[in-house]
Amino acid sequence: AQKITQTQPGMFVQEKEAVTLDCTYDTSDQSYGLFWYKQPSSGEMIFLIYQGSYDEQNATEGRYSLNFQKARKSANLVISASQLGDSAMYFCAMRGRSGNTDKLIFGTGTRLQVFP
Amino acid sequence: ETGVTQTPRHLVMGMTNKKSLKCEQHLGHNAMYWYKQSAKKPLELMFVYNFKEQTENNSVPSRFSPECPNSSHLFLHLHTLQPEDSALYLCASSQGLAGPERETDTQYFGPGTRLTVL
Numbered sequence: 001a002q003k004i005t006q007t008q009p010g011m012f013v014q015e016k017e018a019v020t021l022d023c024t025y026d027t028s029d030q031s032y033g034l035f036w037y038k039q040p041s042s043g044e045m046i047f048l049i050y051q052g053s054y055d056e057q058n059a060t061e062g063r064y065s066l067n068f069q070k071a072r073k074s075a076n077l078v079i080s081a082s083q084l085g086d087s088a089m090y091f092c093a094m095r096g097r098s099g100n101t102d103k104l105i106f107g108t109g110t111r112l113q114v115f116p
Numbered sequence: 117e118t119g120v121t122q123t124p125r126h127l128v129m130g131m132t133n134k135k136s137l138k139c140e141q142h143l144g145h146n147a148m149y150w151y152k153q154s155a156k157k158p159l160e161l162m163f164v165y166n167f168k169e170q171t172e173n174n175s176v177p178s179r180f181s182p183e184c185p186n187s188s189h190l191f192l193h194l195h196t197l198q199p200e201d202s203a204l205y206l207c208a209s210s211q212g213l214a215g216p217e218r219e220t221d222t223q224y225f226g227p228g229t230r231l232t233v234l
Contacts, residue, residue: 033219043204045159045225052219091159095219102218103172106159 002027002096004107011112013082020067021077021110023092029053033095034075035104036066040088048090051075082114118142120226122207128232131197137229139190139207147212148190149223150182153204165190166212197233204228 003026013019025034036048051059051066059066067076079086092107120141129135141148150162164172165184179201181193190207206228213221 031216031219033221035222037225043206043228043230045206045208045228047222047224050220050222095221102221103161104223108158 002105006107006110008110018080021090023075025094035093036077037091038088084114087114122226126230134195137192141209145209147210149208151206199233202233204230
């Protein structure tokens with residue numbers, strides 16, 4: 001069965017520091033996609049970054065980068081130079097197959113708090 | 117308007133009321149989704165529409181009735197809800213890619229409707 005695990009319910013980081021949010025996944029698919037979303041207290045789920053299973057390089061989008069280690073089945077999000085506005089819930093997700101349907105399978109999330 | 121919009125943003129309803137949630141996407145996508153997010157639970161997929169056809173009903177109770185009149189609009193009709201249905205309801209859209217490209221099919225979400233059932 002497809003599964004996403006985020007083991008950190010909460011993380012604290014000081015402004016301007018880097019932080020890594022952990023994500024491990026389980027799948028028997030040969031080809032899959034991994035996504036990270038940010039959810040501020042307002043509720044909207046904001047797409048941050050995507051990593052394909054066959055991508056040889058780690059994905060980067062501005063201050064976000066994805067540390068993809070395929071053999072370990074991990075896809076950690078690294079946020080560099082944290083800002084106060086980065087305080088939010090962060091969800092790791094995987095495009096996986098459940099039965100005959102492709103689904104986006106989400107982890108339980110990590111709440112990141114950035115302090116001055 | 118850009119991206120994915122949802123109305124209303126907040127809704128309080130009694131168990132005997134009938135209401136509807138509306139979602140509109142301005143991204144030219146072909147697939148639309150309804151999700152339910154309850155406190156301390158993972159995001160739950162409810163319904164999927166691809167090119168206006170329902171392709172997924174994730175064992176959702178019949179008191180939730182989706183409608184997708186075209187690829188840009190998605191509704192969720194609510195009737196005789198229960199207090200445990202109180203949650204954030206998120207709409208999303210994606211290109212609806214199939215085949216080898218399906219892994220890259222990124223979903224973009226709206227701001228959600230926070231529903232309280234009294």
